[in-house]
Amino acid sequence: NFMLTQPHSVSESPGKTVTISCTRISGNIASNYVQWHQQRPGSAPTTVIYEDNQRPSGVPDRFSGSVDSSSNSASLTISGLKTEDEAVYFCQSYDSSHNWVFGGGTKLTVL
């Protein structure tokens, strides 16, 4: 199987842009779609990016996703940061047996 590695935490100021990385250890990042899930304190996760770069309706276009085969990683970029973006962000992909694989999560602080 494979692993997804994320930074434990990132912080940035309101109005700025932040990028959270998700590196696949073993196998090709482009082999399976990557999703990004946001979890605010005390709440269930919600999906902010699916199928690598698709944004659900209701998710602001400040959120974008990408995949880079050269670094074997996926990225979540949030521009025009707002305090409401403070949350833990989990990347997630699939293996060949429909099993989900999660990254460890990145805590985003907007200060």
Place this chain on the structure above:
Amino acid sequence: EVQLVESGGGLVQPGGSLRLSCTGSGFTFSSYEMSWVRQAPGKGLEWISYISYSGIIISYADSVKGRFTISRDNAKNSLFLHMNSLTVEDTAVYYCAGDVSGDPTSWGQGTLVTVSS
């Protein structure tokens, strides 16, 4: 609007059993692949089980294989997780989640399972 509602969580003693349910509404439940994901207190998300839309393909994480059983009843828009031989390490919030190609993952609000004597 897609909605998933879990139920069945609670306090159970080590070695005990519990059955979780997840009821879907606002979408064609039988078209969705379903999974259970759990989150231990202060920890990250852990996928534990998957079932295909038809129920034919099933998989489990090693941490629950042989103890948990996933099933679904498409006629009742319901997903289940039968949990046996529970240990304190199974204490977590359990979420059901649904997937269909071309749409984002939908999540339930979670149900808390506490394993303690």
